[in-house]
Amino acid sequence: MWYFVSPQIVFGPDSLEALDELNGSQALIVTDANLVQLGIVEQVQAHLQKAGLSVSLFDQVEPDPSVQTVQRGAEVARGHQPDWIVGLGGGSAMDAAKAIWVLYERPDLHPAEINPFMPLGLRQKARLITIPTTSGTGAEVTWAIVLTDTEEQRKMGVGSRENCADLAIVDPALTVNMPPQLTADTGLDALTHAVEGFTCSWHTDFTDGLCIQATRMIFQYLPRAVENGSDMEARERMHNAATCAGLGFGNAMASLAHAMGHTLGALFHLPHGRAVSIFLPYTIEFFSHEGEGEPARFAALADAVGVNSGWGLTLAQYIRDLCQRIGNPISVAQAGIEQGDYLASLDKLIEDAFNDTQILTAVRTPTYDQLRQLFLYAYEGRPVDF
């Protein structure tokens, strides 16, 4: 027994117009200050007002939103009593919107208590709309929420199937302003979702096709979107790919690259997509050296994206080639992290990666020593040989 959860998805050019048809009286937009400056919040606000809704705004979401931020946002929601909460932005804004919605409906909960093991009883006060402005996180269709515990410098994954959005609007026009580096980082996040969603131990018949199609599209369109942000075909296909990957891994799971990337990102403040994608080839190599049928799945994915020689080791190199082509690092050292700082943090990196929920679905669970080696190999850029 398992589930496939998805919002209703409106996609393609002009899909923001779906907001014009909403029924309700009050909407709260959860976003960041940058999107206010870019005028994107104003566009969304205009559509909501066209539907007859009063609109309030919480624009204090920071990258890697903290527990305190979502608690503040929930206070704002309680003040305005919205019947729609609109998460507008990248993964941080959408994850914050999910958490704010839960805390608005369930003020008795601490954010860390949001979990998939018990009913939350949402949708008594409001429903959730997600509108991504980057093409990567897939947060518009997933129920996972990543928050940062600022005291422990640790990212924590919480969430419940119930906090999946009711409506996701995937409008490529909202991504045109993304600079090349952000396009690259978020696109590689989507690639990591697609690859890990396909190869983790919780993959299903319902998620495999989405992950394969997303991987194909990302290899084809990400370089174009990075090279020319005005290439609207590339922008649209990347936006769709990110959502497909989100559906794929969101209904399966991610894996070891995410566990390692979360810890690196939390300690060294690296963008999420860059952090997880650095580790992806190393974890593929690790899985491909030993395991229970894993190479066959990597071979299937490699074949599907046109890497003819099959095995995961080749897929890993193919991913490194893509990273280099779009100017992204293929090692932790290339990402600009000082070796001394990294080595000093190694024990915490290992500890936190082991306590990340994404490690549950790794098809080969590393020992402490192996995980240490993986972090060291990824620093140096050495292909994994164990």
Add this chain to the structure above:
Amino acid sequence: MTSKLKFPSDEWIKELSAQLNASEAYAQSAKDWEGDFVFIVEPDSAYDDTAYLYLGLYHGKSPDAALLPSLDDREAEFMLSAPFSVWRQVIEGKLDAIQGMMTRKLKVRGNMMKIMRYPKAAKEIVSCCALIPTDFGD
């Protein structure tokens, strides 16, 4: 140990405790963990009794384990309950324990904030269950 141990039984839960105490992976992943469990085995078509298996867990070790005569016999911070056949699926590796909890086939009671911080330890406990030659009374 070569003979199979009946599940649920005092011998079985004591063997799980011994497996955990021999596991370096569990010791490392649960080195800060404090919180005992009671596993409640509920009756179903394959088992007509209710059993309470107590598992003491402290700082990467399992200092104590026992089949309890009743739930009131020992206090535990966490309880995990499921029908016998669901437990069997978990022990035989046919049901991922976390997926079982997410689909509420396995019901957990206790501080979820605490449990969610130790996913690797949870996985190691399940791995140790799989190491026990188990007699399910077939």
